[in-house]
Amino acid sequence: MINITNLHKNFGVNQVLNGIDLSIKKGETVAILGPNGSGKTTLIKSILGMVRPNSGEIYIAEKNVKNKWDYRRHIDYLPQIANFPGNLKVKELIGMIKDIRGNDNTREDRFIEIFGLKPFLQKKLSHLSGGTKQKVNLVLTFMFDSDMIILDEPTSGLDPVSLISLKKLIASEKEKGKTILITSHIMSFVEEVCDKLVFILDGKIYFNDTIQKLKETANEENFEKAIAHLLTRAYV
Amino acid sequence: MFKILKYSFYDLIRSRWSYVYLLFYLLLGFALLFLNENISKAVITMMNVITILVPLIGTIFGVMYFYNSKEFTELLLALPIPRSSIFLGQYFGVAISLSLSLIIGLGVPFLCYGLFQSDSMVDFLLLLSTGTMLTFIFTAIAFLIGLSNENKIKGFGYAILFWLFMAVIYDGIFLISLIIFEEYPLDNLSLFATLFNPIDLSRVLILLKLDIAALLGYTGAVFQKFFGNISGLFVSFFTLLLWIIVPLFLMKRKAGKKDF
Numbered sequence A: 001m002i003n004i005t006n007l008h009k010n011f012g013v014n015q016v017l018n019g020i021d022l023s024i025k026k027g028e029t030v031a032i033l034g035p036n037g038s039g040k041t042t043l044i045k046s047i048l049g050m051v052r053p054n055s056g057e058i059y060i061a062e063k064n065v066k067n068k069w070d071y072r073r074h075i076d077y078l079p080q081i082a083n084f085p086g087n088l089k090v091k092e093l094i095g096m097i098k099d100i101r102g103n104d105n106t107r108e109d110r111f112i113e114i115f116g117l118k119p120f121l122q123k124k125l126s127h128l129s130g131g132t133k134q135k136v137n138l139v140l141t142f143m144f145d146s147d148m149i150i151l152d153e154p155t156s157g158l159d160p161v162s163l164i165s166l167k168k169l170i171a172s173e174k175e176k177g178k179t180i181l182i183t184s185h186i187m188s189f190v191e192e193v194c195d196k197l198v199f200i201l202d203g204k205i206y207f208n209d210t211i212q213k214l215k216e217t218a219n220e221e222n223f224e225k226a227i228a229h230l231l232t233r234a235y236v
Numbered sequence B: 001m002f003k004i005l006k007y008s009f010y011d012l013i014r015s016r017w018s019y020v021y022l023l024f025y026l027l028l029g030f031a032l033l034f035l036n037e038n039i040s041k042a043v044i045t046m047m048n049v050i051t052i053l054v055p056l057i058g059t060i061f062g063v064m065y066f067y068n069s070k071e072f073t074e075l076l077l078a079l080p081i082p083r084s085s086i087f088l089g090q091y092f093g094v095a096i097s098l099s100l101s102l103i104i105g106l107g108v109p110f111l112c113y114g115l116f117q118s119d120s121m122v123d124f125l126l127l128l129s130t131g132t133m134l135t136f137i138f139t140a141i142a143f144l145i146g147l148s149n150e151n152k153i154k155g156f157g158y159a160i161l162f163w164l165f166m167a168v169i170y171d172g173i174f175l176i177s178l179i180i181f182e183e184y185p186l187d188n189l190s191l192f193a194t195l196f197n198p199i200d201l202s203r204v205l206i207l208l209k210l211d212i213a214a215l216l217g218y219t220g221a222v223f224q225k226f227f228g229n230i231s232g233l234f235v236s237f238f239t240l241l242l243w244i245i246v247p248l249f250l251m252k253r254k255a256g257k258k259d260f
Helices: A040-047 A071-075 A092-099 A106-114 A130-142 A158-174 A185-194 A213-218 A222-236 B004-015 B018-035 B039-068 B070-077 B083-112 B123-148 B152-180 B188-193 B198-209 B215-228 B232-257
Strands: A001-013 A014-026 A028-032 A056-060 A075-078 A148-152 A179-183 A195-203 A206-212
Touching: A001 A040, A001 A213, A014 A040, A014 A056, A014 A206, A028 A040, A028 A185, A040 A148, A040 A179, A040 A185, A056 A092, A071 A075, A075 A130, A092 B004, A130 A158, A130 B232, A148 A185, A148 A222, A158 A179, A158 A185, A158 B070, A158 B083, A195 A222, A195 B070, A206 A213, A213 A222, B004 B083, B018 B039, B018 B083, B018 B188, B039 B070, B039 B083, B039 B152, B070 B083, B083 B123, B083 B232, B123 B152, B123 B198, B123 B232, B152 B188, B152 B198, B188 B198, B188 B215, B188 B232, B198 B215, B215 B232
Parallel strands: A028 A179, A028 A195, A075 A148, A148 A179
Antiparallel strands: A001 A014, A001 A056, A195 A206
8 A cells, every 4th residue: 555665854964764664555554653753754744745755755556656646635634733724613624625625425424423523513713622623633534534544643632532432433444444554652542553563763664563573572561661672672 | 726715715804814904994094085185195195005014914914824824734735736726825815815905995985085086096096906916926925935934933034024125125225326326327227126126116106107206306207208108017017917926936836845
């Protein structure tokens, strides 16, 4: 589904991605982990075409994505920071995104129900709290039912009830055979929803395998400790 | 592009600032007409306000909108639409809503004071169209500055500096150079220099149309000769148009290369 070869990106003197080779198969749920500033978001944004890599190729469904935009039709993306035009109402924003994508075949009603957004539909976006905005953000992402989903810090600002709904939601999307990419700092969340793990450090991939395999290599049953083991090994 | 334009515009016309801006022009229009009792004199006063204020508002609104919608722009960038249509759509949304505030805000008071009966109709239309063009020019430059500067404070600073340069400093340098080189024939130089500043160009255009070029002295005569005829008018409008097209072209190029 996604094939990345030898991806490099620097911002000025700051080398963010330093030769990433990554292949993600259809139907996999992959967590991209790494410390702050390790290049997770840059990698995701390169896949989406928001960051222009210095070198390297990205193929999605066997097509090179360089300078293309149409392939994004098959990707649902949840950005890290949710901020919307303040004078629009929630309902209008949902309509707007549908209109821009030119896709009316959506399922937002179900997600409005799941995240309890009904009372907010007629409210202006500038009047919503951070958590509620994140829920709107989630509805905007999931309503299109595309083959590939990319979630950048999906849990930020969510209350425990919504977090459980989100986990259920991801599980049901997984069952449909979708390819899902997630970045998160909440280890328990990652352990629960993901099968595979890609660990990035200083713009390079340090680990790329299943969570089970990580635990075996680290000889550690606890996932967080296994990750910590990976980090200490990387820093030595 | 038109979808983005539609929603940017829709968002902006419901913003409080659009109404403040509109109200300001309404008050200004009524106040000037009330004090002047004469439409053509009011047009002159209005020109002085418009050539300074419209660029300032366009600049500030443009940068402010650009930086405020940064996160939302990122969301739009991940949608299946080309980059240029996002920025052009947002740009036209801002420029059109600002222009509407200007046109309605000044149009209503002038209509109330019997614009159609007066012979200043053409002057007034020229005033509104140069005002609209100045809005488009300075909003485009504000967007370009926003795209080129990740840092909000720097972006704001450059945008204000650009306005200050065009509105005040340019004239200063121009005057000083006229004094220093007064021994030489400067008509063509001053004509040329005027073309390179959209604010000066608009001002000269309106002054000439109002037939008070005598105020400009000797150079005024040269200007009159150049701008007074149809081809002069054509050249100035074309130059103002270039002032919109060139920044837009640079903006499109910049947006294509940028990392978000």
